[in-house]
Amino acid sequence: MSKKLWLSLVGIGVISSGFIVSDVGAEGREGTTEVQVNFVRDGDPGDPDGALRFEQVLEDFSFGEQSISSSSQTYTVTDGIERFVEVTDNRGTGAGWDVHVRAPQLASENAELTGAELLLTPSSISSDSSNVSNPPSLSGTIRVTDAAQSIISAGVNEGLGTWETNFLPTNLELVVPPGTARVDDYSTTITWMLLSTP
Numbered sequence: 570m571s572k573k574l575w576l577s578l579v580g581i582g583v584i585s586s587g588f589i590v591s592d593v594g595a596e597g598r599e600g601t602t603e604v605q606v607n608f609v610r611d612g613d614p615g616d617p618d619g620a621l622r623f624e625q626v627l628e629d630f631s632f633g634e635q636s637i638s639s640s641s642q643t644y645t646v647t648d649g650i651e652r653f654v655e656v657t658d659n660r661g662t663g664a665g666w667d668v669h670v671r672a673p674q675l676a677s678e679n680a681e682l683t684g685a686e687l688l689l690t691p692s693s694i695s696s697d698s699s700n701v702s703n704p705p706s707l708s709g710t711i712r713v714t715d716a717a718q719s720i721i722s723a724g725v726n727e728g729l730g731t732w733e734t735n736f737l738p739t740n741l742e743l744v745v746p747p748g749t750a751r752v753d754d755y756s757t758t759i760t761w762m763l764l765s766t767p
Contacts, residue, residue: 620657620658620659620660620661621656621657621658621659621660621666621763621765622656622657622763623654623655623656623657623761623763624655624656624657624731625653625654625655626654626759626761627652627653627654627736627759627761628650628652630646630648630650630652630738630741631646631648632644632645632646632743633647635745635750637750637751637752638745638747638750639747640747641744641745641746641747642744642745643742643743643744643745644742644743644744644745645738645739645740645741645742645743646738646739646741647738648738649738650738651735651736651737651738652735652736652738652741653733653734653735653736654668654691654721654733654734654736654761655731655732655733655734656668656705656721656723656728656731656732656734656763657730657731657732658723658728658729658730658731658732659729659730661729663725663726663727663729664725664765664766665722665723665724665725665726665727665728665766666705666722666723666728666763666764666765666766667719667721667722667723667763667764667766668719668720668721668722668734668761668762668763668764669717669718669719669720669761669762669764670689670711670713670717670718670720670759670760670761670762671713671714671715671716671717671718671759671760671762672687672713672714672715672757672758672759672760673715673757673758674714674715674757675687675743675755675756675757676755676756676757677751677753677754677755677756678753679751679753680751680753682745682749682750682755683749684745684746684749685743685744685745685746685749685755686712686742686743686744687712687713687742687743687757687759688710688711688712688713688741688742688743688744689710689711689713689720689736689740689741689742690709690710690711690736690740690741690742691707691708691720691721691734691735691736691740692734692735692736692737692740693707693734693735694707694721694732694733694734694735695732695733695735696730696731696732696733697730697731700729700730700731702726702727702728702729702730703726703727703728704727704728704732705721705722705723705724705727705728705732705734706721706722706723706724706727707720707721707734708720708721708722710740713759717762721734
């Protein structure tokens, strides 16, 4: 996707024969040159919402193979891979944005994993060191349910440019109470939604 940056240097004066004459004082000891820049929205003009977009969401992850337990257990992802949610806002409005997350209960082909809780905790957020925009805010730990919840939020004049939210593997958790797990494979699908206002 191309980024359009129109930059024009305009000298005040007379335009003649294809060149610009700058404005020089009568005594020839002082002159002025006007400098202008015109920024346009990033992305395809036919897709105005494309300037606000996900660059990536969390990669798939697994809690592996676990033994059924008679006590409550908390499992974390052990692959050592840090995962990211990356958002770009090149709308140039400073209107803010919000990332929501939801997922149905983990289930097998036969039954739900009743009472189990899928927990996501964003660890940190960062951008290019030259980005002067204020950073978005992160939620605390989210218990992911089928109801959408905010997990990353950029208020007015926050989160411009590209921002990357880090999720450590130890901050992806599954809490399973006793008496619910059966010998089976359970799964769910997390849906990430990027809203145009906080």
